[in-house]
Amino acid sequence: MPSKKTDAPKHSEAAGTQTPDRANTNAKLQSLEAFRSDATGQALRTNQGVKVADNQNTLKAGARGPSLLEDFIMREKITHFDHERIPERIVHARGTGAHGYFQSYGNHAELTKAGFLQDPEKITPVFVRFSTVQGPRGSGDTVRDVRGFAVKFYTDEGNFDLVGNNMPVFFIQDAIKFPDFVHAVKPEPHNEMPTGGSAHDTFWDFVSLVPESAHMVIWAMSDRAIPRSLRMMEGFGVHTFRLINAEGVASFVKFHWKPRQGVHSVLWDEAQKLAGKDTDYHRRDLWDAIEKGDYPEWELGVQIVPEADEHKFDFDLLDPTKIIPEELVPVTLLGKMVLNRNPDNFFAETEQVAFCPGHIVPGIDFSNDPLLQGRLFSYTDTQISRLGGPNFHEIPINRPVAPNHSSQRDAMHRMTIDKGRASYEPNSIDGGWPKETPPAAQDGGFESYQERIEAHKIRQRSESFGDHFSQARLFFQSMSPNEQQHIIKAYSFELGKVEREEIRIREVNEILANIDLKLAAAVAANLGLPAPKQGTVQVKGSKPAQSKALSQMNHPGDVGIKGRKIAVVVADGVDASRVDALVKALEAQSARPMLLGPTSAPVKTADGKALPVAASIEGMPSIMFDGIVVPGGQGSIDALAASGVAKHFLLEGYKHLKAMLLAKEAKALVGGLGLKEDKGLLLGDDQNTVEAFVKAVEGHRVWEREAAAEAIPA
Numbered sequence: 001m002p003s004k005k006t007d008a009p010k011h012s013e014a015a016g017t018q019t020p021d022r023a024n025t026n027a028k029l030q031s032l033e034a035f036r037s038d039a040t041g042q043a044l045r046t047n048q049g050v051k052v053a054d055n056q057n058t059l060k061a062g063a064r065g066p067s068l069l070e071d072f073i074m075r076e077k078i079t080h081f082d083h084e085r086i087p088e089r090i091v092h093a094r095g096t097g098a099h100g101y102f103q104s105y106g107n108h109a110e111l112t113k114a115g116f117l118q119d120p121e122k123i124t125p126v127f128v129r130f131s132t133v134q135g136p137r138g139s140g141d142t143v144r145d146v147r148g149f150a151v152k153f154y155t156d157e158g159n160f161d162l163v164g165n166n167m168p169v170f171f172i173q174d175a176i177k178f179p180d181f182v183h184a185v186k187p188e189p190h191n192e193m194p195t196g197g198s199a200h201d202t203f204w205d206f207v208s209l210v211p212e213s214a215h216m217v218i219w220a221m222s223d224r225a226i227p228r229s230l231r232m233m234e235g236f237g238v239h240t241f242r243l244i245n246a247e248g249v250a251s252f253v254k255f256h257w258k259p260r261q262g263v264h265s266v267l268w269d270e271a272q273k274l275a276g277k278d279t280d281y282h283r284r285d286l287w288d289a290i291e292k293g294d295y296p297e298w299e300l301g302v303q304i305v306p307e308a309d310e311h312k313f314d315f316d317l318l319d320p321t322k323i324i325p326e327e328l329v330p331v332t333l334l335g336k337m338v339l340n341r342n343p344d345n346f347f348a349e350t351e352q353v354a355f356c357p358g359h360i361v362p363g364i365d366f367s368n369d370p371l372l373q374g375r376l377f378s379y380t381d382t383q384i385s386r387l388g389g390p391n392f393h394e395i396p397i398n399r400p401v402a403p404n405h406s407s408q409r410d411a412m413h414r415m416t417i418d419k420g421r422a423s424y425e426p427n428s429i430d431g432g433w434p435k436e437t438p439p440a441a442q443d444g445g446f447e448s449y450q451e452r453i454e455a456h457k458i459r460q461r462s463e464s465f466g467d468h469f470s471q472a473r474l475f476f477q478s479m480s481p482n483e484q485q486h487i488i489k490a491y492s493f494e495l496g497k498v499e500r501e502e503i504r505i506r507e508v509n510e511i512l513a514n515i516d517l518k519l520a521a522a523v524a525a526n527l528g529l530p531a532p533k534q535g536t537v538q539v540k541g542s543k544p545a546q547s548k549a550l551s552q553m554n555h556p557g558d559v560g561i562k563g564r565k566i567a568v569v570v571a572d573g574v575d576a577s578r579v580d581a582l583v584k585a586l587e588a589q590s591a592r593p594m595l596l597g598p599t600s601a602p603v604k605t606a607d608g609k610a611l612p613v614a615a616s617i618e619g620m621p622s623i624m625f626d627g628i629v630v631p632g633g634q635g636s637i638d639a640l641a642a643s644g645v646a647k648h649f650l651l652e653g654y655k656h657l658k659a660m661l662l663a664k665e666a667k668a669l670v671g672g673l674g675l676k677e678d679k680g681l682l683l684g685d686d687q688n689t690v691e692a693f694v695k696a697v698e699g700h701r702v703w704e705r706e707a708a709a710e711a712i713p714a
Helices: 020-032 072-082 175-185 201-209 211-220 268-277 281-291 346-351 370-386 390-394 470-477 481-496 501-515 517-527 576-588 634-641 644-655 664-672 687-698 703-709
Strands: 059-061 095-104 124-132 147-155 158-165 241-244 250-259 297-306 332-341 364-366 457-459 565-569 592-597 627-630 659-662 681-683
Touching: 072 175, 072 370, 095 147, 095 281, 095 346, 124 332, 158 250, 175 201, 175 370, 201 211, 201 501, 211 470, 211 501, 268 281, 268 481, 281 332, 364 370, 370 390, 470 501, 481 501, 481 517, 501 517, 565 576, 565 644, 576 592, 576 687, 627 634, 627 644, 627 687, 634 644, 634 664, 644 659, 644 703, 659 664, 659 687, 664 681, 681 687
Parallel strands: 565 592, 565 627, 627 659, 659 681
Antiparallel strands: 059 457, 095 124, 095 332, 124 147, 147 158, 241 250, 241 364, 250 297, 297 332
């Protein structure tokens, strides 16, 4: 609030504190600022001043029933939240996208009447947007965060948006808590820090007080939160949906995207360095792969649960903090998605694309998941604010390929010029057009699934949503030893950034101890806290006790080293013929070898010719590659051995568990660096050695090396 100019208040510089004059002046100024508010000791109220009795649950028709539109508390809360930031997205602001297509593997009419899943000859265009959740548009790609995975299918029956994440669960069970969660994970409001990360007090304060978040948090502390590439991460619909066939038979389903390149991550040290070396690492990787013809592919699958089996599990299908273990319900693959075209304009396409879980087509419908029910309202409401009005569906990237005729003709940014006099239905002036299409007709109109509901209006969480730790325990116990150590280190790093010790203690004793006592003890030791002896609740065992599908180690991919980036490090004196042979061998595997020199200038080969390089080893560090090759030529090896930058390049690659192939002449260089040969550090360039190197790159990391690599200085 502007104030009149006054004399400078007195200040005691010796004591470094305010004098009474200064304190009184500030108090008077703040008393004039009615917009300042202190909620200490105050009741939680609506914006209209009504006291709130239950801020935990949406008003529903029964504890497991659908959410009700009359819930003015939930609607006010989410409406305000949806319009809090303009113009970038409130969450998922940092994103990148690509065009492609989807093709069904067969006719899945027994499962759904959705046309794009019934004809294997049909090509359905798609646009996909990947994103981080927490940070703004200018934040880094490789921060520890959930990744959005949103797909818009432009079907001939209308647009279908499958709006999910690279993790199959979420932090909360009810949409009414979404504003609270995002407020907690976003930069803290008093100083707008930290950007793009969750290692701060408000996030950990919230999740340590909300046990339902435990399962999602352990996913976020795993390697899933720092993917190697957008091309190498799974996608999930998160919620339980329904698929409905032409006979009206419904099945519950969970959607999965399985990447054909496998599920891989960077190491935490790499993630931090990449954030400084290349903030755009993920979007650049996706863009370059598509430009070079290495089109990313995913298979779309579903876990199918007949309605009769809805209650047969020891968890609730409507609970968005739960998975269905694939050992209980395998994933049935329905089709394949290929991304083969980059956008022409980032703003017009990637930034203006508007997704909404409520965009569905006949044959697909919702469940009563209370988080999904709130999202059905929230997304459209958000787009109205962000894109300037209700006509955002007319922006080219959002337009359906199906005809779009309605009686909605006005509002901001209307782009269609409608003919006719009647903007209502029914009408007789324009012959009654456009008209309804009965569901029973061929290519019939959309009909909601007729679910019978008999329940009281109530704000209550279903008791079947009450188990918050058994699946978090399942996740941790399904990890490999390496992955478990990464999770321990992630919790230790994040909680080490928390200023308030009581929050750290609460997270260790009341959350981690209920997941796994060894996990809790290891994190406690790293924080200097006593190890808890037992959990605070009785956790029932999950079935199965372990799930292979949860560990990234079990998702190597099925395309070999296609699209993997291999650094070929050369210097003056390199043997050109051996370089050529190695490059051809890698290209034969559809890898992407890149020649790097001490500088960006060409190097001189052993026979005195100039050999162009793509970049310097300083400009393109090892963290940007999946493997390292050092071709032969004694002069080149000697030059690299005399270069501190080159030695750091090799040490860093070794430390990050990269596959490395070096000429036999480099044996002394390897020994001098203190590196040890293993199944991923190979000397030689004969066919057998090259094949072993390719096999090591396929595995993404040389995990057996991790203990030895930790002894290498950072």
